[in-house]
Amino acid sequence: DEEESNTKPTFDFKSYMVQKAISVNQALDASVPLKEPAKIHESMRYSLLAGGKRVRPVLCLAACELVGGNESMAMPAACAVEMIHTMSLIHDDLPCMDNDDLRRGKPTNHIVYGESIAVLAGDALLAFAFEHIAVATPTNVHPSRIVRAIGELAKVIGGEGLVAGQVVDISSEGNSEVGLKELEFIHVHKTAKLLEGSVVLGAILGGGSDDEVERLRRYARDIGLLFQVVDDILDVTKSSQELGKTAGKDLVADKVTYPKLMGIEKSREFAEKLNEEAKEQLVGFDPVKAAPLIALANYIAYRQN
Amino acid sequence: SSASVSIESNTTQFDLQGYWTSLRKEINQNLDQAIPIQYPEKIYEAMRYSTLADGAKRAPPVMCVAACELFGVNRLAAFPTACALEMVHAASLIHDDLPCMDDAPSRRGQPSNHTIYGVDMAILAGDALFPLGFHHIVHNTPKDLVPERRLLRVVAEIARTVGSTGMAAGQFLDLNSSSSSSSISSAIEFIQEKKFGELAQCSAVCGGLLAGAEDEEVERLRRYGRAVGVLYQVVDDILKAKSGDGALKKERGGKSYVGVYGVDKAMEKAEELRDEAKKELGGFEKYGEAVLPLYGFVDYAADRGFSVG
Numbered sequence: 322d323e324e325e326s327n328t329k330p331t332f333d334f335k336s337y338m339v340q341k342a343i344s345v346n347q348a349l350d351a352s353v354p355l356k357e358p359a360k361i362h363e364s365m366r367y368s369l370l371a372g373g374k375r376v377r378p379v380l381c382l383a384a385c386e387l388v389g390g391n392e393s394m395a396m397p398a399a400c401a402v403e404m405i406h407t408m409s410l411i412h413d414d415l416p417c418m419d420n421d422d423l424r425r426g427k428p429t430n431h432i433v434y435g436e437s438i439a440v441l442a443g444d445a446l447l448a449f450a451f452e453h454i455a456v457a458t459p460t461n462v463h464p465s466r467i468v469r470a471i472g473e474l475a476k477v478i479g480g481e482g483l484v485a486g487q488v489v490d491i492s493s494e495g496n497s498e499v500g501l502k503e504l505e506f507i508h509v510h511k512t513a514k515l516l517e518g519s520v521v522l523g524a525i526l527g528g529g530s531d532d533e534v535e536r537l538r539r540y541a542r543d544i545g546l547l548f549q550v551v552d553d554i555l556d557v558t559k560s561s562q563e564l565g566k567t568a569g570k571d572l573v574a575d576k577v578t579y580p581k582l583m584g585i586e587k588s589r590e591f592a593e594k595l596n597e598e599a600k601e602q603l604v605g606f607d608p609v610k611a612a613p614l615i616a617l618a619n620y621i622a623y624r625q626n
Numbered sequence: 627s628s629a630s631v632s633i634e635s636n637t638t639q640f641d642l643q644g645y646w647t648s649l650r651k652e653i654n655q656n657l658d659q660a661i662p663i664q665y666p667e668k669i670y671e672a673m674r675y676s677t678l679a680d681g682a683k684r685a686p687p688v689m690c691v692a693a694c695e696l697f698g699v700n701r702l703a704a705f706p707t708a709c710a711l712e713m714v715h716a717a718s719l720i721h722d723d724l725p726c727m728d729d730a731p732s733r734r735g736q737p738s739n740h741t742i743y744g745v746d747m748a749i750l751a752g753d754a755l756f757p758l759g760f761h762h763i764v765h766n767t768p769k770d771l772v773p774e775r776r777l778l779r780v781v782a783e784i785a786r787t788v789g790s791t792g793m794a795a796g797q798f799l800d801l802n803s804s805s806s807s808s809s810i811s812s813a814i815e816f817i818q819e820k821k822f823g824e825l826a827q828c829s830a831v832c833g834g835l836l837a838g839a840e841d842e843e844v845e846r847l848r849r850y851g852r853a854v855g856v857l858y859q860v861v862d863d864i865l866k867a868k869s870g871d872g873a874l875k876k877e878r879g880g881k882s883y884v885g886v887y888g889v890d891k892a893m894e895k896a897e898e899l900r901d902e903a904k905k906e907l908g909g910f911e912k913y914g915e916a917v918l919p920l921y922g923f924v925d926y927a928a929d930r931g932f933s934v935g
Contacts, residue, residue, distance in 0.1 A: 358798050361790045412753060417745035436726035437801055440749065444721060445790035447756050452785035455778040464774035468764050471781055475761035480669055480754040488666045491746055 332609075334616040338379060344392065345378040345399055346370070352400050352453055364434040364442035365449075369407045371425050376617070377402045377515060381523035383613040384537050387606055390527025397457035398470055398522040401450035405478050406515060408446035411439050413487060450474065454522075462526050470522045477518035486510025499577045505546070513545020536602045540614065543599035548621050550592045553578040554585065555626065596622040640915075642922030643932045649691055649701075650684045650934065656709050660762055672743040672751035673758070677716040681734035683934045685923075686711040686829040689854075692919035693833025693847055696910060699771065703836050706766035707780055710759035711829055714788050717755035720748050722797055759784065772836050779835045787828035796820025800881060814886050818856050826855025830920075843910070850906040850920065857899035858927040860884075864892050865930070900928045 349369055355362050378399035385395035414421040414429040415436060421429055431439035451471060458467050476482060490507045493499045520541035524534045557580045579588040599618045603611045657677055663670040687708030694704035723730040723738040724745060730738050740748035760781055767777060786792055796817050803813045830851030834844045863882040867889055883892040903924045910917045925931065 356791055358790075358795050360802070361794060361798050365790060409753075412749055415749065417749065437724075438798065440721055440724065440726065441794045441798055442790075444718070444752070444756070444788070445794045447753065448785040448789040448794075451757075451760050452782045452789065455782040455785070464778055468774045468777050471778075472761055472764040475757040475764070478753075479757040479761065480664075480673065484669060484750050484754040485666055488669045488747070488750055492666070492668070 332612040332616060334613070334620065337613055337616070338374065341379045341382060342375045344396070345375045345382075345403070348396050348400050349403060352397075352404075352457070353449070360434065360438060361442055361445060364430060364438045365446055367433060368411050368424075368430045368442070369404060369446065371407075371427060373425060375403060377406055377519040380516060380541070380614070380617065381519040383617070384520040384523030384529075385527030386523075387537070387610045387614060388524050388527040388529030388533050390523075390529075393459055394462050394528075395523045395526045397453050398474075398526055399519070401454045401474065402515060402519045402522065404446045404450040404453070405474070405483075405518075408443040408450075409478070409483050409487075409515075411443040411446070415439060418487075418491070447478075458526065462528075466525050466528070470525045473521050473525065474518055477514040482510055482514040482518075486512075486514070494576065501582050504577045504579070504582060508546055508549035509542070512549050513542050516545040516548070517541040533606075540599050540602035540618075543595045543602070544618050544621050547592055547595040547599065547618070550579050550588055550595065551622060551624065553580055554588050554592065555624075556580075557585065559626065592622060640918040640922050642919060642926060643934070645692075645919055645922070646684075646688050646934055649688045652705070653684045653687045653708055653712065654678070656705055657712060660709055660713075660766075661758070668743070668747060669750055669754060672739060672747045673716075673755055675742060676720050676733075676739045676751065677713055677755065679716075679734050679736060681736070681935050682712070684712065685858075685934075686715060686825050689826060689829040689851065689920075689923060690833040690836075692923070693830045693851075694837045695833075696913050696916045696920065697834070697837035697839055697843075698913070698916065699837035702768055703771035704833055706763050707784075707832050707836060708829075710763045710784065711825070711832070713755045713759035713762065714784060715825055717752040717759075718788055718793050718797070720752040720755070724748060727797065727801065756788065767836075773838075776835055776838060780832050783828055783831055783835065787824050792824045792828075793820060796822075796824065803881065814881060814883065817881065818859060818883065819852060822859035823852040823855040826858070827851035830854075846906050846909050850903050853899045853903035853906070854923055854927050857896055857903065857924070860892055860896050860899065861928055861930070864889055864896065867892075896928060900924055903927075 350366075353362060353365050353369060355366070381395050381399040381402055382392050386392065410424060411430045413419050414424055415431055422432055423429060429439075430442060434442065451474070454467060454471055454474070458470075478484070486507050486509070489503060490511060493503055493507065517538055520537045521534055524537045529537070556578065579591065583591070596618055600615055603614055661670060661674050661677060663674070690708045690711055691701045691704045695701055719733060720739045722728050723733055724740055731741055732738055738748075739751060743751065763780060763784075764777060788794065796819070799813055799817050800821060803817065827848050828851070830847040831844055834847045839847070860883050863884040867884045883895055887895070904921065907917055907920055907924075910920070
């Protein structure tokens with residue numbers, strides 16, 4: 322296919338990610354100003370602006386642009402999914418949950434601000450995500466699309482989404498009976514649901530048809546699961562130094578992983594299958610606009626840390 | 627004016643208890659259906675335990691419905707938002723009770739959520755109830771009664787209410803102001819308003835927004851709701867102080883009007899708030915008797931003429 326061979330090499334994934342992350346970081350910085358009480362807002366900003374690749378917001382923006390929208394239509398939603406991601410990390414790191422002291426190389430929120438503020442900052446980010454979409458989405462997006470996006474976001478983070486994943490994860494720890502079904506439930510809900518939400522919100526706000534939204538939903542589910550399978554593989558094949566975190570921690574903590582359940586080779590095949598499936602969903606879209614999403618799937622599949 | 631006096635004098639004839647009791651039953655049924663138990667069951671049980679607690683009066687939802695009906699709009703327009711107010715209310719109470727916060731072993735006469743389900747589940751139950759509230763609004767509000775533009779304002783209002791400048795700010799200041807501090811008297815008003823005035827304010831405002839009230843009317847409902855919410859809490863503290871069981875001191879650590887100014891001053895404050903709330907309702911006289919439930923709430927908050935729940 323001549324068109325494909327022309328567009329593929331010209332797409333510079335690295336500079337695309339850098340550009341998008343800059344826009345997202347500026348928008349995030351502006352979205353949570355230092356109001357009173359300053360401590361809560363400092364705590365919110367500390368975790369929200371801690372860096373990271375901003376994969377979720379970029380997916381949201383790319384999906385919006387794929388269906389014909391422009392970046393500004395989905396920027397408040399892109400910030401909102403990052404706020405939700407951040408709040409779930411703040412709460413997951415708490416002593417009564419995973420009890421983590423470090424996150425992205427920095428002390429976790431409750432280590433710096435104390436547990437009570439960490440709980441409140443998480444709650445405030447959760448609430449603010451919804452307020453931000455409702456208030457800051459530009460008026461050229463029809464209110465029915467904004468309302469639908471809010472409903473989608475609410476669904477992927479609550480008892481049928483992120484929270485469900487964390488609950489099953491907590492109760493499966495140290496339980497040797499956990500099988501592939503539970504493992505998939507945990508990853509789909511802890512990781513894939515919010516990635517799905519990011520893509521679907523972007524597609525809805527960008528004006529995508531129902532069919533386009535559903536295809537992008539399937540794309541997102543595949544790359545969400547792919548992300549976790551690759552994470553599990555890297556954990557057993559790479560050293561701590563290469564990963565920048567404690568390798569094999571999941572094995573030590575007696576957590577179930579794909580390599581443990583199906584072996585390294587089968588896990589790699591599964592990852593390959595998910596990547597193929599994800600990219601199949603993008604066939605038929607404008608190849609130039611689909612390039613970032615194809616590259617993101619490849620990035621998730623072939624990353625080394 | 628004479629009209630407002632005559633409407634106000636009717637409040638003694640309005641059966642707020644009957645209005646409240648029947649609405650409360652409907653709200654409870656709606657909430658019961660809104661949180662079905664599914665996998666993973668434990669989290670849904672924790673969510674239901676606090677949201678469906680027996681002693682809940684359902685004051686925020688009833689005020690929301692009454693504010694919507696004030697403008698002649700069907701109460702069905704307000705039910706999903708009314709239920710959402712209870713969900714986000716339950717979420718913030720669950721988190722307020724945590725050991726790292728108020729460390730409260732009980733709530734509404736029952737063991738607090740974390741005492742039964744553990745601290746991790748209590749945090750997650752709250753984290754799930756906030757979004758469930760928003761989900762409930764956007765999926766269940768009848769589209770023919772409420773345009774989407776209004777729903778966006780309702781979502782934003784509720785989110786701001788529970789967020790970093792609303793109830794979370796009140797909880798933060800409550801935790802971080804010691805009763806011995808000299809600045810307590812200046813902070814106390816803020817804490818009272820944020821912790822106890824915000825939700826009543828939000829409930830009244832959302833009812834108005836759903837009904838398509840004018841901006842000026844919505845702001846009037848905002849001031850009314852705030853006054854009623856703070857009034858309710860000030861009177862609650864007075865009653866506890868008078869009963870002399872020490873419950874107030876234990877619960878609030880002296881961080882209340884009563885704790886700072888004493889019972890007499892708190893009673894004066896209560897009268898001021900009652901007048902303030904009723905003054906706002908004077909602006910709704912054109913809606914006739916539909917305003918009576920809102921007058922009834924003011925007197926209930928001040929006098930506790932009957933019991934609910």
